[in-house]
Amino acid sequence: GAVVSQHPSRVICKSGTSVKIECRSLDFQATTMFWYRQFPKQSLMLMATSNEGSKATYEQGVEKDKFLINHASLTLSTLTVTSAHPEDSSFYICSAPDTGSEAFFGQGTRLTVV
Amino acid sequence: DAKTTQPTSMDCAEGRAANLPCNHSTISGNEYVYWYRQIHSQGPQYIIHGLKNNETNEMASLIITEDRKSSTLILPHATLRDTAVYYCIVRVGHQAGTALIFGKGTTLSVSS
Numbered sequence: 020g021a022v023v024s025q026h027p028s029r030v031i032c033k034s035g036t037s038v039k040i041e042c043r044s045l046d047f048q049a050t051t052m053f054w055y056r057q058f059p060k061q062s063l064m065l066m067a068t069s070n071e072g073s074k075a076t077y078e079q080g081v082e083k084d085k086f087l088i089n090h091a092s093l094t095l096s097t098l099t100v101t102s103a104h105p106e107d108s109s110f111y112i113c114s115a116p117d118t119g120s121e122a123f124f125g126q127g128t129r130l131t132v133v
Numbered sequence: 134d135a136k137t138t139q140p141t142s143m144d145c146a147e148g149r150a151a152n153l154p155c156n157h158s159t160i161s162g163n164e165y166v167y168w169y170r171q172i173h174s175q176g177p178q179y180i181i182h183g184l185k186n187n188e189t190n191e192m193a194s195l196i197i198t199e200d201r202k203s204s205t206l207i208l209p210h211a212t213l214r215d216t217a218v219y220y221c222i223v224r225v226g227h228q229a230g231t232a233l234i235f236g237k238g239t240t241l242s243v244s245s
Contacts, residue, residue, distance in 0.1 A: 025176070062218075062235045063177070114176075122233055126175055127176045
């Protein structure tokens with residue numbers, strides 16, 4: 020089946036720094052990708068929709084200047100958490116739907132801001 | 134998309150069938166029932182989906198009631214590796230431009 024690769028799987032950064040997370044569709048093209056955030060013992064919350072060649076659309080309450088999304092090609096979307104703070108520590112997951120019947124998810128990135 | 138209701142948690146003995154229910158009483162005629170699961174600290178994994186007929190694949194079976202207001206995901210022989218959070222999602226087909234919206238799901242614990 021189709022594969023979505025997310026990198027890095029874990030990252031620890033200092034408060035105030037920025038972190039970039041990559042999401043790649045390995046064997047199919049994705050004009051749209053989705054970014055989710057998941058806090059401990061909670062469900063996945065949709066943050067934004069990444070659109071190839073155009074601006075991302077953000078869900079209500081998600082700061083677009085803090086969570087920068089770039090979808091530069093049909094196989095790569097990146098999420099940059101800018102000026103990270105401890106409250107941004109979370110599990111970030113990307114998803115890319117293929118043209119078939121299911122959506123594929125990356126393995127997730129565990130971000131810890133210290 | 135229609136709202137779904139699932140039990141918060143369920144337990145199952147290894148080797149037995151796990152039957153996970155989902156209520157979706159407001160489902161529309163063109164909405165499918167999808168099941169995904171999330172093993173701890175991993176991304177969600179597609180299991181199965183259906184419209185009105187029962188479906189079976191190598192992972193599970195999906196039983197949808199005739200009125201389509203509820204469904205049951207069946208793992209025929211649960212293993213320890215099936216311990217995960219199972220999400221029942223109702224939506225209008227897989228449209229590339231729309232995201233899956235996750236509820237709280239059911240935490241299935243399989244024990245030996």
